[in-house]
Amino acid sequence: DARVTQTPRDKVTEMGQEVTMRCQPILGHNTVFWYRQTMMQGLELLAYFRNRAPLDDSGMPKDRFSAEMPDATLATLKIQPSEPRDSAVYFCASGLGVGIGTGELFFGEGSRLTVL
Amino acid sequence: KNEVEQSPQNLTAQEGEFITINCSYSVGISALHWLQQHPGGGIVSLFMLSSGKKKHGRLIATINIQEKHSSLHITASHPRDSAVYICAPSGGGADGLTFGKGTHLIIQP
Numbered sequence: 572d573a574r575v576t577q578t579p580r581d582k583v584t585e586m587g588q589e590v591t592m593r594c595q596p597i598l599g600h601n602t603v604f605w606y607r608q609t610m611m612q613g614l615e616l617l618a619y620f621r622n623r624a625p626l627d628d629s630g631m632p633k634d635r636f637s638a639e640m641p642d643a644t645l646a647t648l649k650i651q652p653s654e655p656r657d658s659a660v661y662f663c664a665s666g667l668g669v670g671i672g673t674g675e676l677f678f679g680e681g682s683r684l685t686v687l
Numbered sequence: 688k689n690e691v692e693q694s695p696q697n698l699t700a701q702e703g704e705f706i707t708i709n710c711s712y713s714v715g716i717s718a719l720h721w722l723q724q725h726p727g728g729g730i731v732s733l734f735m736l737s738s739g740k741k742k743h744g745r746l747i748a749t750i751n752i753q754e755k756h757s758s759l760h761i762t763a764s765h766p767r768d769s770a771v772y773i774c775a776p777s778g779g780g781a782d783g784l785t786f787g788k789g790t791h792l793i794i795q796p
Contacts, residue, residue, distance in 0.1 A: 604784075614773065614786040662730060676720060676784070678730040 573597045577663050577679035585687050589651040592682045594663030595644055602668035603646045604676070605631075605638055609659045617661075620646065621668055653686045660684070689714040693774050693787035701795055706761040708790045710774030717778025719757050721748050724771045724789070733759070733772075764794045 576595040584590055596603045604619040618628035618638040628638060635654070640646045650657055660681040667674040690713040700706060710719070718737040724730045734741050734748040736757075741748050745764075750757040761768055771791050775784040 606784075613788050614775075614784075616784065664730075675735045676732050678722075678732070680729040 573677075575663055575665050575677050575679035577661075577682050579682055580680065581683045581685075583685045583687065584653055586654055587652040588686075589649065590653045590657075590684060590686075591650075592648045592661050592663075592684070594646040594648075594665075594679060596646065596663070596665030597677055598644070600665035600667055600677070602666045602674075603640060604662075604664045604666075605646070605648050606662040606664065607659045608662060608681070614662075617648070650684075653684075655686045658684055658686050689716070689776055689785040691774060691776060691785055691787040693772075693790050695790060696788065697791045697793075699793045699795065700764060702765060704764050704794075706764050706768070706792065706794075708759045708772050708774075708792070710757045710759075710776075710787055712755050712757075712774075712776045712785070714776075715752070715755070715778075716776040718776075719750055720775040720777060720784060721757075721759050722773040722775060724773065726770070730773075761792075766794045766796050769793050 578593045601622050605617040606614050607617055608614045615630055617631045620640045623640045637649045660683050662681045663679040664676045666676040692711045694709045718735055720735050721733045722730050723733050736748055736750050745762045747760040771789040773789045774787040777784045
């Protein structure tokens with residue numbers, strides 16, 4: 572049963588610490604997204620990759636966030652240093668993108684981050 | 688930037704009722720996704736559509752590209768349909784989805 576796998580599921584850390592979240596997309600999917608969900612803002616796009624190349628990271632605070640895709644089976648989202656306002660649920664999603672637009676998306680279960 | 692409006696924001700209905708959730712967006716798109724999120728749960732894609740209508744079980748989604756409007760209907764609603772339903776257009780210059788604020792649906796037995 573193909574699914575998107577995210578780790579960790581839950582992370583509590585102190586302000587200033589580095590946080591790395593990982594995502595394993597569904598095998599064969601060429602598009603990977605990172606989204607953040609908070610009560611106030613709802614779901615927001617942070618960054619996404621097509622065929623491992625970053626296409627849009629305009630939603631991501633560049634000074635502390637970085638997203639990479641070192642290979643087709645792993646996407647990472649790193650926050651350094653973390654701040655309390657980064658507390659949120661971070662979702663990874665993958666899909667088959669063809670041309671303009673995105674095919675059906677499959678979401679991971681999310682990584683709940685709490686920064687104290 | 689695509690402005691997405693969903694209505695209603697909150698909806699409480701009785702089991703068996705016909706439910707309609709509406710979504711309007713401001714920028715032309717290539718496709719629109721309807722997502723479902725249960726409390727404390729992950730996000731599931733219900734539909735992706737670029738024209739016309741799609742049906743899956745008791746769920747029906749329609750879209751009018753010219754009017755920039757989509758609707759999600761639930762027939763014979765059931766308490767297990769209680770969730771947040773999120774409309775998310777894609778395309779229109781960006782592959783990444785833009786999300787509505789969601790409709791909180793509660794179906795009472």
